[in-house]
């Protein structure tokens with residue numbers, strides 16, 4: 530569905546303050562290579578300025594690459610932008626594709642004529658979105674009067690009316706409240722599972738990834754730092770897992786091979802233990818622990834996704850320093 534090789538985009542930016550203009554080149558996307566298969570749901574994350582939106586703009590034909598190869602659904606996005614528009618849906622959380630002064634429903638009608646969608650298909654797809662995204666109450670409201678969350682639901686509907694095989698979303702949940710976010714995630718997960726619509730989304734909300742994307746791509750300074758299933762990345766960067774136990778009676782942490790006691794709380798009632806995931810399974814460990822002490826309750830804590838990503842950034846920063854020093 531998406532094929533990207535050595536994709537690069539530079540920007541010339543003015544740096545002068547005085548009379549003489551000087552320019553420097555900013556490399557927003559630095560020879561990025563990846564592929565996305567039909568039906569996948571991929572999360573594209575990275576800090577501000579990492580190059581996410583620039584990548585998305587090249588994939589959707591809004592920006593021309595400086596160099597490299599990009600094909601989306603077999604099409605060169607910047608050369609065949611109209612062709613591509615018929616086959617993909619795009620949502621930018623910070624921009625609108627709706628007509629500001631018209632009722633929401635009229636924007637959908639206009640899109641139907643632009644994409645020449647047969648009336649019956651249009652009705653079916655619109656009905657489905659109205660139902661699943663709860664649009665009924667504000668179809669007659671001018672877009673400018675919609676709340677952010679209402680408008681985003683409208684944007685996603687607009688992007689799906691021509692039944693694209695690929696939906697690209699740049700920060701679709703930005704600024705939404707918890708319930709609206711959850712509703713949107715559920716909807717996207719559903720169209721990915723049921724219709725097989727491929728999803729590529731950027732986000733700063735890692736719950737989006739946890740909920741929606743089996744595959745995570747992490748980018749920083751225009752380079753891909755990691756690409757793979759969330760669980761594998763987690764195991765790779767955080768080899769230790771944590772076991773938290775609550776004892777029946779206060780006491781020292783159990784002395785179990787393969788386990789390090791890192792911290793105690795509640796006067797020795799609670800202990801935090803860590804163990805390496807390659808050496809022991811949680812089940813083996815729990816068996817050993819309960820044979821030594823009387824346990825009231827316990828929990829295995831996986832590192833949070835933001836810890837995983839922070840570690841990936843740190844690792845990258847460490848490697849960059851090492852290569853400068855050597």
Ligand SMILES: Nc1ncnc2c1ncn2[C@@H]1O[C@H](COP(=O)(O)OP(=O)(O)OP(=O)(O)O)[C@@H](O)[C@H]1O
Nearest residue numbers: 540542555557575576577578579580581582583584
């Ligand atoms: N039109 C432009 N002209 C000059 N520089 C640009 C332009 N667009 C992006 N950049 C620069 O390219 C880099 C990557 O920007 P990009 O918008 O792709 O980041 P991002 O990962 O989407 O960040 P954010 O999380 O803040 O949305 C930044 O350094 C940015 O300043």
Ligand SMILES: [Mg+2]
Nearest residue numbers: 581582583699
């Ligand atoms: Mg961006």
